[in-house]
Amino acid sequence: MKKIGDLYQSGDWKGEKHVPVIHAPEKVKKGEVIEVNLNIGEEIPHPNTQEHYIAWIKLYFHPEGSNFPVEIGSYTFNSHGEYDIYTEPYVTARFKVEKSGTLYATSYCNIHGLWENSLELVVED
Amino acid sequence: MKKIGDLYQSGDWKGEKHVPVIHAPEKVKKGEVIEVNLNIGEEIPHPNTQEHYIAWIKLYFHPEGSNFPVEIGSYTFNSHGEYDIYTEPYVTARFKVEKSGTLYATSYCNIHGLWENSLELVVED
């Protein structure tokens, strides 16, 4: 069977404008509110027009020792020139966790498909 | 016909925990990137459990002189205790506009339904 995983693309966000950027603290305290910034195009802006745009970013967290990732949030960017309004592919979110694990950001460009990035999050007692 | 508008509830967010809070600059320059923070429970926290949670916030902008609002973004908060992970009903977004108008934030609690708030945004040349 064909796999959706084979369609996710990645790379270094400093050189590839589609890769979702994840900014998170290196270490956080258990149960503390964490702030994470997600964006596309921090280094190299992506087009934002009716024909070509970033439609969404999703954030997942996979706690170490767990078999399954959990979806933290889903963020859609809906305006791309309607009445001269442009939504930037940028969002800052907050959440709490109890264990270290891996953050995954996935995103979608309506022309260039699915992209991903990940980042380790260290949680201390 | 019954109207969805009659089901939207509002109030002062300093006294009613469901009302979406909108923080935006009072004045912005035309075409400049604007940062807006949206949250529920800044003053009085809302429950965040599997049985009772804030599911989403949406942001619209209605430019003055236009007949129609434009959806800026839609933000869903998806984890409410799964593996001790809690998404906070909090998001900071960015966008650009060319005219003054009204920001509307709408939100949904799975037990207490639909809520709304609005804020004027002044755009200067």
Place this chain on the structure above:
Amino acid sequence: MKKIGDLYQSGDWKGEKHVPVIHAPEKVKKGEVIEVNLNIGEEIPHPNTQEHYIAWIKLYFHPEGSNFPVEIGSYTFNSHGEYDIYTEPYVTARFKVEKSGTLYATSYCNIHGLWENSLELVVED
């Protein structure tokens, strides 16, 4: 304060192409799975291009005697010409309820804003 309810538009879907059409059984049995079809443009098709399209339909149910509506589902239509692929603003959904009440469908056109429709659902023991 300005109200989002004042921005929702409505009308007869046989004459206004933006109004969400709701097809549901007139009567259902308590706890039975109900099938509801939602669409835009059944009588008069709406444009479906990169510049002008129906972005989503949401379905709510407001049980009689309850103070709050419940969101059944949210359906986004994401392709509007990319690689000659067009998502139709059409969805059939299923759900179960225990009481009579009102179905609300809301929808969004990226150019013509927010629209709504409602329909009574009778649930028999």
Place this chain on the structure above:
Amino acid sequence: MKKIGDLYQSGDWKGEKHVPVIHAPEKVKKGEVIEVNLNIGEEIPHPNTQEHYIAWIKLYFHPEGSNFPVEIGSYTFNSHGEYDIYTEPYVTARFKVEKSGTLYATSYCNIHGLWENSLELVVED
């Protein structure tokens, strides 16, 4: 870097209740409206409670010869017992394509994570 693709699970939907079922015509005519049914649990029902539920299904189409998949639609199932209302993880969607390719359905259980399935679609002139 860790890959989101490694977190997608699959299997035979007749034996594994989380796998999204895709029902589509074997052959369709170019430019004709196609109807696709997506559901979870057709053979073995999945739980639908506040603590454990199917949150969403997404549908993508990857035209042969293209480098990128296109998102057709995204469907969220939002009620899991609130006021005795239960959204079934079931949706029928419609779209048009011009070329043969692969349909991908992805889905998310709030406890058991990400799942996927795919199906070939043959488009004839």
